[in-house]
Amino acid sequence: MTPCLPLIAVSALVTGLVGVPQPWVVTMSAVSGPPAPGRPAPAHPTPGPAASGPGSAVPAVPVGPVGPASDVVEHVATTALDSYWTPERMARAIPIDVLSTIKQVGMAAARILPSTASPAPSRSPEAAPAGARPVRQARQARRPGASLAVTSGSKWAAGGAVTRTTGRVFLTMDGVDFVCSASAVRSANKDVVVTAGHCVKDGAGSWAENWTFVPGYRAGQRPYGAYTARRMFVAGPWARGGNDDYDMGMVAVTTANGRHLGDAVGGQEIGFNARRGLRTYGFGFPADPPYNGEHLLYCAGVVHADPQGQTRDQGLRCDLTAGASGGPWLSGFDPATGRGRLTSVSSFKYSNDHRTMYGPYFGAAARDLFQSAQRA
Template identity: 60%
Template sequence: MTLSTPMLAGAPLLAGLIGSALLGAAPAPQQAERPVTTAVSAGGPVFSVARQVVRRAGIVEHVAARTPADQQRVLDYWTPQRMAKALPIGLLGLATSDKGLLGDLTGGRALPSLPGGRGPAAGQALPGRTAQPAEPRHHAAAAPSTGTVGSRWGSGGLVARTTGRVFLTVAGADFVCSASTVRSANKDLVVTAGHCVKDGAGEWAANWTFVPGYGSGGKAPFGQYTARRMFVAGPWSRSGDDNYDIGMVALATSRGRHVADVVGTQEIAFNTPRGGQAFGFGYPADPPYNGSHLVYCAGRLRDDPHKQTRDQGLGCAMTAGSSGGPWMTRFDPRTGKGTITSLSSFKYSDDQRTMYGPYLGDAAKALYTMAGRA
């Protein structure tokens, strides 16, 4: 079994902790409605307005903050102080219960906090904490590079508006991820990693909020958008299959406006040729980053050398917090426009300078189609 750890800041061992399931897994059966659930954490109320989980064609849906009152409670939950504290946690085992994906593998005991890395390939021993990547440049380059493993994005453009930070609560603890708006019929859609939406076979995230164009000091120049409905692929929901570490979230409006009308959107494509040049974006929060700036990586995509997944790798030293950030091909650095073909998902713990992202195939297309109409 391959131990995997995604790039979720504050939860480097939260999800993706089990090896990839067979690609030909059968679709999940229909599942009836579930009652409303509300949890309470030591840090305050956790609003999980989950009224149903619907499984159709291998897609699992979750209703989040449905009413304006529910949405306002989520917005009120994310005070500047709470956002500031939703940063890397040393040992996830100290913050979560023994249930869900983490508990299934650890029995509730704390595991070593790897800096956002996936476990080794099958047959290898799990190494201890690996060295942090070299300190990146914290100033923006004069011009975007087509070959960088982590530089601050300072060229503005559309990508600086469409990419944002995600704030969420899982198992009573607050975490951060990254996400991007994407063109859709409902004008409300963002794409992110599956583990930034649902803890594999475990629970759904609560208090889910997207802040596009996030700025230093918690600035939200384009507003904050709570989740209305969340969608993941069946194989991710059933077993945390890393090949399907993709999440789509339909957002509520902010001050009566759809996110697409406020910040714009990126294109998305499916079943594209493998390989080629890509730009990856996100808000890494583990050292040497602090989550305050949009960071990017750029380079050629390559297949998973361990053949544990169908994912592709991108040279990238971004750390936890960058999970869910978009990878774009046909990207124009001058305009910041591109086509999303993957997203930041995991690293192997013995290679901290390569990020892996899922291949967006038919399952991702079905997920996008359903979520874009929600």
């Protein structure tokens, strides 16, 4: 059995469980059916298309107290040991999307998932399970700064701040090592990382352990160090029931080599209540075939409402695969500088539409999370 077969076996089992594509959400953290009757509406209403302006950025200065209506769930993290994330363990970590597979197949997963002693799984295109829908290979932009405005998946070659602020997250959930994507943002404490909620907490389940952010990751390198979690924040609706409208997480990290994250790499601006339908760039480190998680990739286009009406999220044409979860969505993005305003993160795809990535709308709930995280 080749090193990649355990993942193939897991994927095959999930295919048997899920069956033909259905018009319900397959999140990057859980396989779920249609919303249950009487599903409660999100606690924070989402502004409609009439909202104006590109969104309100939050300056890197202290903000007022979180109001009584805020619904933030906090967790004090156990600092990951520097010795835990060895290059070999990082290479073996799998996209957190497979977490749903573990839950679906139960004990069978324990027999087929790679152990910590296994060699690194292959991520080549040939490793895709038989019958799986092929994912198009990434397309390289012709030249930096040109033809970057629309793509469903390309390597980012234009440089700029986004190459420093975007990174990979390595974490352990229920004893299995996983990978996600994330971004550093400007904050009062210079320590805030924004990612998907399922990259921090498994809905109503476990909190992540050994959570570590590596900004500027490239081919196994840690050019700016590694920053471990000290406090984690998710929205209440996510923590209580995995509500996809709130699949967002923010983490206050420790210093590395005596430096705050913001001092080492800077940070993207974060915005809330942005006008819907903006041109957006989504970044991440997809790790399932045909990608291997070693390079920063991106999608770009105009976001749109969820046509299936299951969420208040917005969709972006995007072929990026598992591992891109939690990667930043930047509106008002300038390819020349690599800076924009973070208004969402990669969250899920529908089982019958593998070419569209969805991300939660950053409104009042995201603002409350950020206020809590930048004061931590």
